Amino acid sequence: MIFNLLRLFLLPMLLFVALFSGQGLAGTKQEIKIAYLTQEKQVPAALSNLEPFIADKGLQGALLGIEDNNTTGQFTGQNYFLRPEIVPLGANVQLAFSALLKEGYRLIIVNLPAAQLVQVQQLNNNQALLFDVATRTDAFRQAQCLQDVLHILPSRAMRADALAQYMLKKRWRHWFLVIGATPEDVLYAQAIRRSAKRFGMKIIAEKKWLHSYDARRTAQSDIPVFTQVDEYDVLVVADEQGLFGEYISYRTWLPRPVIGTQGLVATAWHRTHEQWGAVQIQNRFKALAGRSMEEEDYATYLAVRSIGEAVTRTKEVDASLIKAYLLSERFKLQGYKGKPLSFRPWNGQLRQPVLLAAPTSLVAVPPLDGFLHPKSELDTLGYDRLETQCQ
Secondary structure (H helix, E strand, O other), X not given: OHHHHHHHHHHHHHHHHHHHOOOOOOOOOEEEEEEEEEEXXXXXXXXXXXXXXXXXXXXXXXXXXXXXXXXXXXXXXXXXXXEEEEEOOOOOHHHXXXXXXXXXXXXXXXXXXXXXXXXXXXXXXXXXXEEEOOOOOOHHHHOOOOOOEEEOOOOHHHHHHHHXXXXXXXXXXXXXXXXXXXXXXXXXXXXXXHHHHHOOOEEEEEEEOOOOOOHHHHHHHHHHHHOOOOOOOEEEEEOOOOOOHHHOOOOOOOOOOEEEOOOEEEEOOOOOOOOOOHHXXXXXXXXXXXXXXXXXXXXXXXXXXXHHHHHHHHOOOOHHHHHHHHOOOOOOEXXXXXXXXXXXXXXXXXXXXXXXXXXXXXXXXXXXXXXXOOOOHHHHOOOOHHHOOOO
């Protein structure tokens, strides 16, 4: 009697495991090959001993994503393999990309600057689906649309809009914009101007930081003089390289908050984020990599998990079919941010909340309540469908 009862309950369970293990009674697992392409970076001059240079930024996130995909694949019949291709300094990235295509890789995570992303995309010729995990270039999402490229990190426009939403909630409408000397700083300033106009802010003054000397030595005397402008609510700094922005807080002529690339920053991920299960992935990543998760790690993790979600749902491994699913309304990805993530079909940008973080605390997670949209509140951040030339 007891044996019959055990057989009654255990047999269906064993059949279920067999059917979804990928091996079943006679089947084999699907093999999904993913390449990770990046280039070694030259160690920059140290601006602070508190921020060490991280050589494997991005790779560790991909490894964690592969681990999670294979955990699911044990039951759904897939096996995921990651091929890291780290191009040495001075070597040709385009040749490395072409070699990956020849080896049959059709799902490629690209951790390269904007110019190199364009180069490999032009070589692609509709062969592979590329996941851009490094750039925040608005042009790629608005006018210079890259075919077969999905963008994971928030664009500069998304980051600026996130800051603007919070400033509007606080009624801090008057901004003083300080711009660094690099081309990236100019692009960030353009995004800030766009967001200010979009949300009814007023930029009361703009200044370029042109000092070429070490800001650490003279900040106490120079910054108060530099920041003597008309009355404003917040100082917005555009310094993506971190050459001077960290020295502005607490040294301005008026006692005002600092936001932008320093101070209160808009980011895809931050070590202080613990809501919606984020503490769990923070701890797992630290156990794997021995350090905190960075933005690029989070982006590569999402890229790998997006592939895993698409393959699990569709049972397809063809890149074009995976792309079609990722750009469809059926795709939803949990990204530890409280809302399901999805891709904008017109420009390949991943919809996602943006974290507003101070150095040691999470302040807010836009889109904020009250900012409405007919389709998705996430589309209140960055370029919406009618604002872009991408189709």
